[in-house]
Amino acid sequence: MGSLVRENAVVRKLSRYLDMTDGERAAVESWCQTPSKYRARQFLVKEGDRPDNVRMLLTGWACGFVDTKGGKRQIVGLLLPGDICDGHASLLRRADHNVALLTDASVASVSPQRLARTTADHPRLAQALWWSSQLDEGITRHWLVNVGRRDAVSRTAHLLCELWVRAQMIGLIPAGQLIVPLTQQDLADALGMTSVHMNRVIRVLREAKLITFCNRELTLTNFDALARRAEFDPTYLQLERRPGVART
Amino acid sequence: MGSLVRENAVVRKLSRYLDMTDGERAAVESWCQTPSKYRARQFLVKEGDRPDNVRMLLTGWACGFVDTKGGKRQIVGLLLPGDICDGHASLLRRADHNVALLTDASVASVSPQRLARTTADHPRLAQALWWSSQLDEGITRHWLVNVGRRDAVSRTAHLLCELWVRAQMIGLIPAGQLIVPLTQQDLADALGMTSVHMNRVIRVLREAKLITFCNRELTLTNFDALARRAEFDPTYLQLERRPGVART
DNA sequence: CGCTTCATTGACCCAAATCAATCTACGTGG
DNA sequence: CCACGTAGATTGATTTGGGTCAATGAAGCG
Numbered sequence: 001m002g003s004l005v006r007e008n009a010v011v012r013k014l015s016r017y018l019d020m021t022d023g024e025r026a027a028v029e030s031w032c033q034t035p036s037k038y039r040a041r042q043f044l045v046k047e048g049d050r051p052d053n054v055r056m057l058l059t060g061w062a063c064g065f066v067d068t069k070g071g072k073r074q075i076v077g078l079l080l081p082g083d084i085c086d087g088h089a090s091l092l093r094r095a096d097h098n099v100a101l102l103t104d105a106s107v108a109s110v111s112p113q114r115l116a117r118t119t120a121d122h123p124r125l126a127q128a129l130w131w132s133s134q135l136d137e138g139i140t141r142h143w144l145v146n147v148g149r150r151d152a153v154s155r156t157a158h159l160l161c162e163l164w165v166r167a168q169m170i171g172l173i174p175a176g177q178l179i180v181p182l183t184q185q186d187l188a189d190a191l192g193m194t195s196v197h198m199n200r201v202i203r204v205l206r207e208a209k210l211i212t213f214c215n216r217e218l219t220l221t222n223f224d225a226l227a228r229r230a231e232f233d234p235t236y237l238q239l240e241r242r243p244g245v246a247r248t
Numbered sequence: 249m250g251s252l253v254r255e256n257a258v259v260r261k262l263s264r265y266l267d268m269t270d271g272e273r274a275a276v277e278s279w280c281q282t283p284s285k286y287r288a289r290q291f292l293v294k295e296g297d298r299p300d301n302v303r304m305l306l307t308g309w310a311c312g313f314v315d316t317k318g319g320k321r322q323i324v325g326l327l328l329p330g331d332i333c334d335g336h337a338s339l340l341r342r343a344d345h346n347v348a349l350l351t352d353a354s355v356a357s358v359s360p361q362r363l364a365r366t367t368a369d370h371p372r373l374a375q376a377l378w379w380s381s382q383l384d385e386g387i388t389r390h391w392l393v394n395v396g397r398r399d400a401v402s403r404t405a406h407l408l409c410e411l412w413v414r415a416q417m418i419g420l421i422p423a424g425q426l427i428v429p430l431t432q433q434d435l436a437d438a439l440g441m442t443s444v445h446m447n448r449v450i451r452v453l454r455e456a457k458l459i460t461f462c463n464r465e466l467t468l469t470n471f472d473a474l475a476r477r478a479e480f481d482p483t484y485l486q487l488e489r490r491p492g493v494a495r496t
Numbered sequence: 497c498g499c500t501t502c503a504t505t506g507a508c509c510c511a512a513a514t515c516a517a518t519c520t521a522c523g524t525g526g
Numbered sequence: 527c528c529a530c531g532t533a534g535a536t537t538g539a540t541t542t543g544g545g546t547c548a549a550t551g552a553a554g555c556g
Binding site: 017047048064066068069070072073074076077091092093094097098127128131133134135136137138140141142143144145147149150190191204231233235236238240241 | 257265295296297312314317318320321322324325339340342343344345370375378379381382383384385388389390391392393395396397398439440479481483486489490
Binding site: 392399444445 | 511512513514515
């Protein structure tokens with residue numbers, strides 16, 4: 001036990017794209033040497049900020065969101081351990097959305113200069129970061145499809161399938177059960193609906209025996225049926241290992 | 249006249265981030281030496297494809313979209329001249345969405361190898377491509393906010409404001425009028441609504457004297473009022489020129 | 497023990513979907 | 527030149543998924 005848990009989350013994430021050499025692995029680990037501890041609800045990025053460092057989630061969950069002038073909130077992304085928050089956003093003049101922690105978390109922070117130095121030594125890491133960023137973009141795109149074109153039940157089912165798969169990949173479901181640190185209000189904000197309706201939809205899924213969801217503990221009791229209900233096609237999560245990026 | 253029109257669209261786009269040297273400019277132009285001509289409705293990328301070349305739109309419009317199993321369609325992005333379709337998607341195992349042309353178009357196609365060679369010689373171009381990709385991701389995010397959290401009228405207004413600004417930046421509105429090569433069905437597919445409702449919403453905006461839209465010719469007769477209606481904040485379009493990336 | 501944060505449920509309402517014509521404008525083949 | 531077919535725009539009538547408003551539980555905590 002523990003090897004999956006102990007392993008550096010960013011290494012694990014980038015390993016999905018790249019079969020890393022020891023040198024590459026060491027380089028990534030050096031980014032994460034002295035992570036900062038943050039508390040739930042703290043902001044990592046504020047909309048309008050001039051971006052500085054690149055943050056990488058080592059443990060804990062975060063979410064990206066935008067607050068509307070009308071007082072509504074849309075969550076535009078969920079970040080799990082290993083995810084890179086706001087990739088090379090340091091290139092942008094201003095952050096176009098907020099990022100805040102959903103749980104206490106351990107976060108590595110790398111300056112653009114340092115990132116540039118490392119990727120100059122290890123060009124394949126630059127590629128891997130690109131890959132990760134493209135993956136995130138695909139996820140956002142499919143959230144748009146989900147919110148734009150699916151009804152509340154399939155939409156919810158789709159998000160739960162996505163989270164389930166993403167969590168499974170990083171070892172967050174050791175006992176068939178996933179702690180989802182989101183309130184129903186949060187889920188509603190991610191799915192473009194109200195918390196009241198979110199609650200009713202969860203009840204529908206529960207009564208259909210597709211999920212168990214109590215005290216933030218989620219179980220997909222029948223993943224295949226849920227995926228069918230959601231029209232969930234995981235292509236966009238890039239589960240297939242890309243061939244030809246073997247260790248050099 | 250004509251300098252804006254004649255200038256290479258990709259050069260113009262990347263110049264928003266980078267004050268290019270002659271060498272950099274020449275490198276980008278070399279990508280676009282022998283563009284292919286395509287007809288409206290042709291596909292540039294099909295979902296599930298193994299990505300190959302990177303395509304850059306020199307003239308014409310394109311759109312990215314996903315078709316749902318349920319027979320619905322969500323447009324996940326609109327590409328204008330200078331936009332790069334599916335940035336470094338060549339890193340991904342499979343395309344997660346389709347890209348098709350909305351008009352006849354001229355498209356440059358660059359192999360990953362060639363791109364890698366050029367950006368090795370001109371590292372700042374790699375940065376500029378990153379920047380462009382981050383910009384696109386921001387646009388997608390804000391589409392998600394728009395679809396998830398705004399009602400049909402503001403949502404439509406928001407998209408029109410975005411298109412207006414993006415088109416203005418690339419000289420597509422020489423006479424206060426923009427040709428939008430989208431049917432009402434297309435607009436509806438971009439905004440997550442039905443074409444019937446799209447039609448009614450356009451009427452509302454027209455009757456409020458906020459827009460003129462006839463035969464695909466759009467005029468925003470009162471941009472500020474429309475932007476207010478839409479809660480349109482163009483931060484995500486990165487209009488501010490990033491300082492410190494002056495010509496070296 | 498009262499305060500606060502979430503979850504849950506009911507009653508009611510409305511924005512947008514659905515269903516169904518009708519009206520253009522434009523080809524295109526005879 | 528004209529009849530016909532097709533794609534898109536418009537409009538009306540009706541339905542409905544999900545929002546809004548308002549209570550009530552339930553769990554955790556200083």
